[in-house]
Amino acid sequence: SQKIEQNSEALNIQEGKTATLTCNYTNYSPAYLQWYRQDPGRGPVFLLLIRENEKEKRKERLKVTFDTTLKQSLFHITASQPADSATYLCALGNQAGTALIFGKGTTLSVSS
Amino acid sequence: DAGVIQSPRHEVTEMGQEVTLRCKPISGHNSLFWYRQTMMRGLELLIYFNNNVPIDDSGMPEDRFSAKMPNASFSTLKIQPSEPRDSAVYFCASSLGGTGRREQFFGPGTRLTVL
Numbered sequence: 001s002q003k004i005e006q007n008s009e010a011l012n013i014q015e016g017k018t019a020t021l022t023c024n025y026t027n028y029s030p031a032y033l034q035w036y037r038q039d040p041g042r043g044p045v046f047l048l049l050i051r052e053n054e055k056e057k058r059k060e061r062l063k064v065t066f067d068t069t070l071k072q073s074l075f076h077i078t079a080s081q082p083a084d085s086a087t088y089l090c091a092l093g094n095q096a097g098t099a100l101i102f103g104k105g106t107t108l109s110v111s112s
Numbered sequence: 113d114a115g116v117i118q119s120p121r122h123e124v125t126e127m128g129q130e131v132t133l134r135c136k137p138i139s140g141h142n143s144l145f146w147y148r149q150t151m152m153r154g155l156e157l158l159i160y161f162n163n164n165v166p167i168d169d170s171g172m173p174e175d176r177f178s179a180k181m182p183n184a185s186f187s188t189l190k191i192q193p194s195e196p197r198d199s200a201v202y203f204c205a206s207s208l209g210g211t212g213r214r215e216q217f218f219g220p221g222t223r224l225t226v227l
Contacts, residue, residue, distance in 0.1 A: 032212035043116075043203050043218030044155070051213070089155065093212010099145060099168060100212055104154035 002028045004103040006090060013080055015112045021075040023090035023103055030092035033066050033073050034100065038087045044102075047088075048075075080110045116219035118204050124225045130192040133222045136185055137206030145216060146179055146189050147203040155203070161187065194226045 007022035023033070031052050036044035050057045050066045050073070057064045063076040077084050087107045091100040117136040125131055137144050146158040159169040164181045172179070176195070181187040191198055201223050205216040 030212065034212070034215065041221075043205070043221050044216075045218070046215035049213065049215060091212075095211065098212075099157050099160040100216065101157070102147075102155040 002026070002092075002101055004028075004090065004092060004101060006088075006103040006106045008106055009104075010107045010109065012109045012111065015081060015110055017080055019077040019080045019084065019108055019110070021088050021090075021106045021108065023073040023075065025071050025092055028071075028092055028101070029068075029094065031095045032093040033064075034091045034093065035062075035064060035073075035075050036089040036091060036102075038089060038105065044089055077108075080108075082110050082112050084108060085110050116204055116206055116217055118202075118219035118222050120222060121220060122223045122225075124227065125194055126227050127195055128193045129226075130190065131194045131198075131224060131226075133189040133202050133204075133224070135187045135189070135204030135219060137187070137204070138217055139185065141206035141208050141217070142184070143207045143209055143214070144181060144187050145205040145207075146187070147205065147218075149201045149203060149221070158189070158202075191224075194224075196226045199224055199226050 003026045005024045034049045035047045038044040048064045050064050061078045065074045087105040089105040091102045093100045119134045144161045149155045157171045159179045161181045179189045201221045203221045205218045207214040207216045
């Protein structure tokens with residue numbers, strides 16, 4: 001069955017450092033991969049989408065890579081700030097019109 | 113736009129009672145999703161509508177769960193009878209198209225507690 005794993009449940013880093021979150025998947029061939037941010041008590045909020053034929057995508061301090069050979073996406077937040085503390089979810093989608101499959105998320109804590 | 117609206121925000125009920133959760137998607141969006149989130153299982157898709165028609169309901173746990181979308185601006189998720197293991201946060205999301213290339217907009221969720 002399809003499986004998505006996000007590298008760890010929690011990641012703690014110092015302010016100013018780069019946070020790197022990992023999303024691995026098996027038994028799936030996604031055409032798209034999305035990243036969402038979720039704050040406590042709120043719904044997920046879309047951040048970035050990357051297509052299977054794109055290696056990298058950037059948005060301000062965020063960078064996402066997508067390696068279909070390794071079946072892995074990396075999500076980077078550069079110059080991290082305490083306000084970046086949240087849970088980050090990756091989600092896979094395909095061309096067939098089926099809905100996204102979400103990972104369980106990684107909780108990032110940035111300390112000042 | 114007000115975003116996706118869900119009601120109620122919190123629901124506490126006793127085992128065996130009927131629970132109805134409501135969702136108003138973003139105007140113009142033609143796809144609507146119901147998710148359930150728990151610590152153990154993460155965010156799970158329950159059902160997905162496209163143009164008010166259920167496309168994928170394989171995530172609906174059992175016959176106690178049912179969902180309807182009578183029109184483009186309203187959907188309900190009903191649990192009857194409710195059980196303690198149904199306790200979770202239920203999210204509704206909408207998008208412009210249901211494929212993986214479309215971002216989803218989530219509502220604030222309904223926290224359901226079944227005693």
